[in-house]
Amino acid sequence: MTAVLTLLSSPDSAVSDNALKKLATFLGVSCVEAELEQFAEAPPAAGSAVVALSSQTLRQGFVGGVTEADARDFFCRRAAKVLVYGFKASPEDARLLQALTDGAVSGVEPTQNSDRRYAFNPVLDRLEIPLAALSWETRETRKASTFTEAAGGSTLIPLVSLNGKPLLALWRTAGTEFFLLADSGIADIDAWVAPSASVRDFYPTLLPPVVFLRTAFRQACWSNPFRSANFVIDDPLIRRRYGFLKYETLLSEARLNGYAVTLGFIPFNHARSHCKVAGFLCGHLDRFSLAVHGCDHTGREFGALDDALLVHKARLALERMCQHQELTSLPFDPVMVFPHGVYSTGALKALKQTGYQAVVNTDATAHPVDCAQHPLALRHLLDGAITAYHSFPLFLRRYPAGVFDSAVDLLFGKPVLLVEHHGYFKAGYEPLASFVRNINRLADGLAWVPLGRALTAHALFRPLGPGRYAARFFTPAFQLRNPAAIRASFLLEKSEMEGGVDHVAVNGRRVDFTVRSGVLACEAELGPGEACRVKVAYRETPTTSCTLSLRYRGFAAARRYLSEIRDNYLARNERLLSLATRLKNVAQGARCRP
Incomplete structure (x- = not known):
């Protein structure tokens, strides 16, 4: 054609x-x-x-x-x-x-x-x-x-x-x-x-x-032959029950209805998971995964403009997630979910420097806090991921309010990424199962997989000739699969800044690469049905140390415990929740008065 x-x-x-x-x-x-x-x-x-x-x-x-x-x-x-x-x-x-x-x-x-x-x-x-x-x-x-x-x-x-x-x-x-x-x-x-x-x-x-x-x-056209989907639930602790969420029921429903869920886990809670529940979740890693949801989950922690603070927060979050993995044996994906969707362009730079693979943000908060200096164009929002800031991929997710926007995502070759909180399950698990069925009708072969797998396998392909393809990938670690039934060669491309890449490896072996006009390019060859691991390694960047004050740490702890009281007790009692909301509004109003 x-x-x-x-x-x-x-x-x-x-x-x-x-x-x-x-x-x-x-x-x-x-x-x-x-x-x-x-x-x-x-x-x-x-x-x-x-x-x-x-x-x-x-x-x-x-x-x-x-x-x-x-x-x-x-x-x-x-x-x-x-x-x-x-x-x-x-x-x-x-x-x-x-x-x-x-x-x-x-x-x-x-x-x-x-x-x-x-x-x-x-x-x-x-x-x-x-x-x-x-x-x-x-x-x-x-x-x-x-x-x-x-x-x-x-x-x-x-x-x-x-x-x-x-x-x-x-x-x-x-x-x-x-x-x-x-x-x-x-x-x-x-x-x-x-x-x-x-x-x-x-x-x-x-x-x-x-x-x-x-x-x-x-x-x-650029197309995605390996379409994927994932449902992210933000905030919950790993306990038998959190608010309206029960993990045993959730995973049973996920397996029955063929979807996969990712928990946006707050690293502050790294020492607070129940090991028995974590052990249960370890048996469902084909349907369940963890992502990094902020660090302390304070309102604008990744909306800061202080580079040293952002690097400290990003690194501390990873350290806490590693400690959580040691305590529970639950692995995690180095994918950041920004609290409340608030971020600065410097936050993406910090995540890239500290070894994250990607960011997932709600579509309503696609823009950074410093967007006046760094605006987004329509092409950025339509691409497989937003890579306008430091060539670091930011994927957009949506609330399950309707399937049309997800259909548009599929039209442009994007993964279908959804998000909710524990309150979504107040009416049970059938609303999610029904929504998943509607999503599955949009495209044949849609694979529901853990979030990290969906993002690191995401690419857009187009044919260049018989047995040759161009493939655009987005994450520093990428799983390339051959979509053809014959042996094929691939021109691999990734948005990348010049001067920042140390080397590129395919299945652990370094390969030649170029970075020109903001595009990294290298080559790979695969037999029918074969896959390989592509890794882009960056040069180390010196960073400045930073410490968090005792006052801040006390505030972060109080915020977390109060949020849990809200989710586990107030949210399940309409009168108490309404009263707490009014008191919160009164307190905020008093704080705003001179």
């Missing part, structure tokens, strides 16, 4: 053309720009070309007696797939649409309602698009348009609908597939995303062109 998009551009649609080009390149599709006249003069590509152009660009070809029907026949001779986008509610575009679709589409109409529902056709399931049969609702004031279908029915396939009317539609004729996108707006993946904003704000102009590109190029 060709992996080249021929973009026929013109000054009238330069903004949308450029946005589509960047989006295609981001997904792994090469993009060649040409003018319509150049494309017409070039030898036909045996009908295999994939072409995209705006309706304005297409209309420029209507000179010298050329008609709309001639334009359709021209593309049928030269292209297998054609995207035409950015139609206007004008007589000219109405005639163009009627000619392209044999009258199935009669024109374009603006969407008047600001309450909008975007729906994805179930047929997309056959194209391995996880959004198939899903929808999401939003309120927006942006101008949008949809197609008007002619009366009497047709074979037009609305791939994406807006308020029940086609937004992205597919029309097949004479062996060519015409993809018609009513909107001219295409998301710019280099647009900055404000901390108060969300990737969801970009869905209306992001997902329709992505559906086209994924449909047109399939596996030629």
Whole structure:
């Protein structure tokens, strides 16, 4: 399959053309720009070309007696797939649409309602698009348009609908597939995303062109053949029961329903686990794992801007987790979960220096506290992991409120990472089992595994030729698996800062590597079904020592014990919890008064 998009551009649609080009390149599709006249003069590509152009660009070809029907026949001779986008509610575009679709589409109409529902056709399931049969609702004031279908029915396939009317539609004729996108707006993946904003704000102009590109190029795009998922529970101690959580019941349900859970364990509690319960958990390491949840779990402990303090906290957390492992025999993954999602860019640098593999943060808190100096662009949030800060991977997780956002994660090749607290199990374990079943319907072969395994095996692949792949990985330690049924070579790539890498090893053997323009590259070769371990080792960085005051340590201890009283006693009594919440608010108000 060709992996080249021929973009026929013109000054009238330069903004949308450029946005589509960047989006295609981001997904792994090469993009060649040409003018319509150049494309017409070039030898036909045996009908295999994939072409995209705006309706304005297409209309420029209507000179010298050329008609709309001639334009359709021209593309049928030269292209297998054609995207035409950015139609206007004008007589000219109405005639163009009627000619392209044999009258199935009669024109374009603006969407008047600001309450909008975007729906994805179930047929997309056959194209391995996880959004198939899903929808999401939003309120927006942006101008949008949809197609008007002619009366009497047709074979037009609305791939994406807006308020029940086609937004992205597919029309097949004479062996060519015409993809018609009513909107001219295409998301710019280099647009900055404000901390108060969300990737969801970009869905209306992001997902329709992505559906086209994924449909047109399939596996030629960056994709993840080893999809994984994990459910993280933050905070609980390892006791027979913590709040509404019982580990014996949880693991029984996990095994019965095929999911895996990770406990966001607070290192402060390293000497407080019950060994009998820990021993039970050791027997379920295929379904259960530990991650590092802060250090003392104070509100902004990793939102500090003091590099020495951040390194001290990161190292102390690891030391405590190692002590916990010695006491209980429970292993842990060197993956950080920031308390309350608060972090600074310096925190990621500290984690990288002290040997962590990754960070997992809730999607609502993707931005660091110093994001004004270090903003995130849409491309950072869509990538397999955010690597904008010190090339250290930050993965985003979501609360189990709905499956649509998880489907978008799968669309971009990300792991499905979910999070909750013990209170989620107040109504029992069936809500989680039901949500897992809904998630599993999004993609075949979704593997629920411990968090560390999900992240260190995560990569995006695309073919470079027969028996050769590019693979982008994200964590310093990476488990590469060959997705092909034949022996294959791999160009391995990772976002990395120049000058910081000491060496790269494959299965313990050092290999040649380069770091250019922020990308580390090395090579590996595997037989069918084989796997290997890739490790990126960093040069040691001198750090400054730091100590925590007795006052701080007393505050951290009090916070932990009070949190446990809340979770184990107050949370299970609505009246007591309500009273405690009111008292807390009164105390905070008094503290805020001068």
